Amino acid sequence: MKKTSRVKPRKRICPPPPTQSARTYVQVEPSKIGLFRFLLEGYDNLGIFTVANKYKGILQLRYSPHLKREIHSFLKAAGTELEIKVLLPGTLSFRVQSAPL
DSSP states (O other): OOOOOOOOOOOOOOOOOOEEEEEEEEEEEGHHHHHHHHHHHHTTOOEEEEEETTTEEEEEEEGGGGHHHHHHHHHHHHHTSSSOOOEEEEEEEEEEOOOOO
């Protein structure tokens, strides 16, 4: 019988589901909010954002705490396309309310 050099891939250990969402406030030019949305969608919907102030272009970016590194790399990459100013770093969080069954 032939020995194969094929190695079984390791199972990825998934972290437990988060009980909180992390959030970061960023500021973009108000006319570029749509572009920011399309760039965020292009990165596999890493998070969602809410417009906190449409006149100043302040956005509340919410994401899973497990994706903090990916969000920061996204903000750096998106910064090449438009000017992004991080107002409050991702130290703030809020509780996710589960829906009653």
